[in-house]
Amino acid sequence: EAGVAQSPRYKIIEKRQSVAFWCNPISGHATLYWYQQILGQGPKLLIQFQNNGVVDDSQLPKDRFSAERLKGVDSTLKIQPAKLEDSAVYLCASSYRPNTDTQYFGPGTRLTVL
Amino acid sequence: LAKTTQPISMDSYEGQEVNITCSHNNIATNDYITWYQQFPSQGPRFIIQGYKTKVTNEVASLFIPADRKSSTLSLPRVSLSDTAVYYCLVGDTGGGNKLTFGTGTQLKVEL
Numbered sequence: 642e643a644g645v646a647q648s649p650r651y652k653i654i655e656k657r658q659s660v661a662f663w664c665n666p667i668s669g670h671a672t673l674y675w676y677q678q679i680l681g682q683g684p685k686l687l688i689q690f691q692n693n694g695v696v697d698d699s700q701l702p703k704d705r706f707s708a709e710r711l712k713g714v715d716s717t718l719k720i721q722p723a724k725l726e727d728s729a730v731y732l733c734a735s736s737y738r739p740n741t742d743t744q745y746f747g748p749g750t751r752l753t754v755l
Numbered sequence: 756l757a758k759t760t761q762p763i764s765m766d767s768y769e770g771q772e773v774n775i776t777c778s779h780n781n782i783a784t785n786d787y788i789t790w791y792q793q794f795p796s797q798g799p800r801f802i803i804q805g806y807k808t809k810v811t812n813e814v815a816s817l818f819i820p821a822d823r824k825s826s827t828l829s830l831p832r833v834s835l836s837d838t839a840v841y842y843c844l845v846g847d848t849g850g851g852n853k854l855t856f857g858t859g860t861q862l863k864v865e866l
Contacts, residue, residue, distance in 0.1 A: 683842055683856030732798045746798025
């Protein structure tokens with residue numbers, strides 16, 4: 642079975658620029674998660690979708706971050722404008738059901754903001 | 756959110772058994788305990804999950820005492836390839852207590 646796909650794998654931008662990340666979850670997985678992982682820390686949940694609806698976005702900096710999951714499959718996470726502190730790895734994960742079901746993670750996108 | 760506490764790092768040698776203990780004093784009745792493994796430049800990978808007593812799969816065992824305030828991940832006969840960060844998470848199926856990653860335990864296995 643194909644895993645979670647993410648692109649791009651690496652991105653370097655200047656502060657105040659915009660950037661978007663794409664995620665394609667495992668087929669049939671209704672739940673999709675976006676995490677931010679800063680170097681040396683564990684992943685921090687930014688947003689959780691159930692199908693195409695948002696279940697939890699309590700830790701998403703909504704003034705600059707946005708995410709959507711049109712048609713309940715692929716998802717896009719956008720940052721506009723980026724700040725230096727947004728430098729991190731952005732991980733996408735999916736699971737068949739929410740919460741305690743096994744989450745399958747993609748390889749992540751490493752973002753560097755200069 | 757159920758808070759977990761793990762050692763920051765552990766060292767071991769190939770062939771040894773490694774036990775990583777996680778403390779979760781405020782675990783709720785509906786919470787499950789889940790462990791993930793993360794290698795550098797990769798996303799975390801599910802290892803094992805349990806609710807009480809002992810769970811064993813092909814890669815690890817999970818020991819949970821009766822009070823469930825802690826749990827121990829046991830890795831039998833580790834190899835160099837087990838060098839990774841191990842995360843203990845606590846959360847429930849209903850979404851009331853979401854799975855939250857802590858800082859994890861960096862396990863280093865040497866020859």
